[in-house]
Amino acid sequence: MPWIPNHSSFLPLVSNGDPSMRVASLITDARQWNLEALHGHFSPPDVDNILTIPLSLFPTDDVLIWHYSSTGCYTVKTGYQFATESQDTTAPSSSASADGWWQTFWSLKLQTKVRIFAWKAFHDALPTAAVLHYRHIASDSICPLYLFELFITIMWCIWSERNAEYHGKKTKPVPLLLDYAVKYLKDYHHAQTRSAATSQQLLSSSRPVNSTAASFSTTPTQPVWIAPPPGQLKLNTDAAINMSSSIIGLGAVLRDSNGIIVAAMATSIKGRFKPEEMEASALSWSLKTLLQLQLPVHHIETDSLMVVQNLKKATTSLSAFHAILKDVHFLVSNFPRAQISHVFRSANNEAHLLAKFALTVDTECIWLEEIPPPLMTVM
Numbered sequence: 001m002p003w004i005p006n007h008s009s010f011l012p013l014v015s016n017g018d019p020s021m022r023v024a025s026l027i028t029d030a031r032q033w034n035l036e037a038l039h040g041h042f043s044p045p046d047v048d049n050i051l052t053i054p055l056s057l058f059p060t061d062d063v064l065i066w067h068y069s070s071t072g073c074y075t076v077k078t079g080y081q082f083a084t085e086s087q088d089t090t091a092p093s094s095s096a097s098a099d100g101w102w103q104t105f106w107s108l109k110l111q112t113k114v115r116i117f118a119w120k121a122f123h124d125a126l127p128t129a130a131v132l133h134y135r136h137i138a139s140d141s142i143c144p145l146y147l148f149e150l151f152i153t154i155m156w157c158i159w160s161e162r163n164a165e166y167h168g169k170k171t172k173p174v175p176l177l178l179d180y181a182v183k184y185l186k187d188y189h190h191a192q193t194r195s196a197a198t199s200q201q202l203l204s205s206s207r208p209v210n211s212t213a214a215s216f217s218t219t220p221t222q223p224v225w226i227a228p229p230p231g232q233l234k235l236n237t238d239a240a241i242n243m244s245s246s247i248i249g250l251g252a253v254l255r256d257s258n259g260i261i262v263a264a265m266a267t268s269i270k271g272r273f274k275p276e277e278m279e280a281s282a283l284s285w286s287l288k289t290l291l292q293l294q295l296p297v298h299h300i301e302t303d304s305l306m307v308v309q310n311l312k313k314a315t316t317s318l319s320a321f322h323a324i325l326k327d328v329h330f331l332v333s334n335f336p337r338a339q340i341s342h343v344f345r346s347a348n349n350e351a352h353l354l355a356k357f358a359l360t361v362d363t364e365c366i367w368l369e370e371i372p373p374p375l376m377t378v379m
Contacts, residue, residue, distance in 0.1 A: 013103065276306040
């Protein structure tokens with residue numbers, strides 16, 4: 001049965017397992033992917049793709065989903081979009097050709113880490129600044145590394161020399177290309193800095209000298225955590241990810257009306273989920289932990305607006321994301337008066353710190369009525 005995402009056929013590139021093996025045999029009793037089993041039966045790219053599938057806390061029945069819709073349900077609109085995007089190719093032949101190409105690629109006599117690097121680069125799976133920004137890890141999508149800029153410049157120089165040779169023009173000696181690229185980039189940076197300085201001078205000279213309004217500046221204040229009413233408890237949850245090691249950190253903190261910590265928790269799971277799936281997993285796991293600890297909760301906050309919005313929708317969906325939300329609905333039913341709402345990251349800082357801390361540990365951590373080490377500096 002096709003089940004692995006990011007492939008046109010949804011089948012593994014290479015499989016060393018028993019054809020009759022079930023996906024359930026790759027999942028541990030703790031409802032996590034069995035990494036040893038995955039690496040024993042699938043190629044590294046397939047393992048990376050499998051780890052993008054989040055697992056719900058509770059076993060569910062198998063169901064066929066429409067991969068080309070965020071809800072997992074087929075609609076005429078998504079069907080038309082898929083048909084339009086694939087109208088220039090014949091699906092069976094292109095799928096077989098792509099799978100055959102990748103099988104040839106994995107048979108190349110290269111070191112495994114080199115092949116994995118090339119595969120990740122082809123599928124935009126490298127932890128670049130853009131990818132990290134999309135997953136809410138980096139604050140900027142622009143890579144600040146000078147070496148990356150130099151790498152791109154060198155590639156451009158090689159391409160320019162290739163075009164020059166193709167058109168019969170004189171080319172630079174290969175040993176001089178690196179020096180040329182370094183100088184070219186340095187000159188460009190210098191020109192940009194000089195241009196920015198000139199623009200700033202012109203802007204400063206154009207401002208009025210005597211302006212009362214200009215002397216005042218308003219700095220927007222970031223939202224902060226608000227304590228619940230007396231006698232009630234508030235739960236904050238968050239998630240973080242280490243892309244290089246495919247580890248997701250989950251963190252949560254339960255506080256009373258005085259801001260005193262009643263419980264704090266952190267754990268890590270293996271995966272490469274989407275941001276909303278990670279946030280939903282943090283929410284479901286923390287609620288399950290509160291049930292196990294027999295602790296009440298009245299207010300629940302997450303900094304994922306998508307999670308909150310989808311929890312309030314009454315429509316039926318079949319995606320993995322909505323399977324986790326189904327867990328959340330079930331768990332919240334055990335807290336009759338609990339309300340879930342969205343807050344900004346600045347009001348969810350403690351939960352975020354616990355999620356980041358979870359990336360450094362391989363066991364579940366729970367603190368009751370004490371300040372956990374990751375929060376010592378902020379509480």
